[in-house]
Amino acid sequence: MHELNGKVAVITGGGSGLGRELALRCAARGMKLVLGDVDEKGMAETVRLVEQEFVGTESATMRLDVSRLEEVQALADLCKSRFGAAHLIFNNAGVSVNGPVWTNTPADWEWVLGVNLYGVVWGVKVFTPMLIEQGEGHIVNTASAAGWLNGPSSGIYNVSKTSVVAISETLALDLRDVGSKVGVTVLCPAFFPTGIHQSDRNRPADKADTAEKSEVSLKRAAALKYAVENGRIPASDIAEMTLKAVEDEQFYVFPHRKIKQLISLRAEAASVEKDVFDSMNP
Ligand SMILES: NC(=O)c1ccc[n+]([C@@H]2O[C@H](COP(=O)([O-])OP(=O)(O)OC[C@H]3O[C@@H](n4cnc5c(N)ncnc54)[C@H](O)[C@@H]3O)[C@@H](O)[C@H]2O)c1
Incomplete structure (x- = not known):
């Protein structure tokens, strides 16, 4: 979508x-916004920031759980009743859990696949026919470098993003x-600073964390927190790259250039x- x-x-x-x-x-x-999240306070803060910087937006x-x-x-x-249409769809909500994959609980699997995979699946299912019918539109799915490179202790997340x-x-x-x-655009960033490590x-409550934390999983969780908090590209830059990709009709987006080299090395290893x-010791 150019305009x-x-x-x-x-x-x-x-x-x-x-x-x-x-x-x-x-x-x-100059776009109109429809936000969906389980976090109403978070959305109110987003709207406040938007109105402060871009008066008149x-x-x-809508409070919603994307897994449903x-x-x-x-x-x-809501898009139809409020604005008559939807054009640019970001299937972006995501969560993560850690731990060696055999220690992940059924609730871990249901929660993370529910948000990261089914959230995208339902977004595609509901919005694609609308966009086809109106003859214009663009869907951006937030995947991850984890959609291509499988690090330890993130089994469910890796599965969700590969999907x-x-x-x-x-x-x-x-x-x-x-x-x-x-x-369509698929966004595949490596770590960058957000709240993802505090998912x-x-x-x-009905999918509460009951997994016992081993020394390894605590160590990996600390490493993940460090990697997210110290990510070099800010979320604002990743967002701007994503919007440019939409305007340029670009399908793949790898904001962190090193990821593409690692994907080639993975293909060679296979x-x-x-x-x-x-990928941590290629
Ligand atoms: N931050 C990173 O390092 C990184 C790297 C690669 C990909 N990603 C992906 O970026 C996307 C955005 O995450 P983020 O990094 O901004 O994290 P974040 O935690 O700051 O934001 C995620 C948002 O998703 C919302 N959410 C959680 N469960 C939901 C549900 N069931 N329904 C609706 N909304 C729900 C949360 O309330 C939160 O507002 C995710 O898909 C994540 O996997 C993040």
Whole structure:
């Protein structure tokens, strides 16, 4: 989509981190905003920041859990009733848990796949037909470098993000198959500073964390926290790169350039069929 001014952006996970920065970058382009998040206070803060910097931006918010199809459908209904359409869809809400994969509980799997995978699946299912019908639109799915490189202690997250890359590539091919001009972008950043390492703050009580924390998992959680907090590219820059990618009709976005080299090294490691690829010690 080349012209974003006056169009409607829908952002899940719009109450924090990257979602908030995407809201600001969309508002900077004169877009109307529809935010969805489980965190109402977070969304209110995003709207406050948007209104402060871009006076007159029109916005709507909805408390929703993206893992529930009917709630994502309600978000689409809100777009129609409030603004008559939706154009740029960011399936962005995401959470993470740690621990050796055999220690992850059924609740861990349900929670993280529910948000990171089904949240994207439902976003694609609900919004794609709307965009096809109106003959314009663009879907941005937030995956991760973890969609390509599997680090330890992040098994569920890795599975979810690999799946987001898979559904994004398939969606782009399916749209091409039916001759649609609706665009797709898959965003694959490495670590950058947000609240992702504190995902538990919004974890539902019926999927509470009951896993016992081993020394290894505590060490990995501390390393993850450090990596996120010390990420070199701020969320605002990642948001701006993403908006440029939409304007340029770019499918893959790797804000951290080193990730592409590591993906090539992983492909080489697979091609020689020897030891597992370790992106921390390539
Ligand atoms: N920060 C990083 O290092 C990093 C790296 C790669 C990819 N990502 C991805 O970026 C995306 C945005 O995360 P972030 O880093 O800004 O983290 P964040 O924690 O700051 O923001 C995530 C937002 O998602 C919301 N959310 C959580 N569960 C939800 C649910 N069930 N329904 C609706 N909203 C829900 C949270 O309330 C929060 O506002 C995620 O998909 C994440 O996996 C982050």
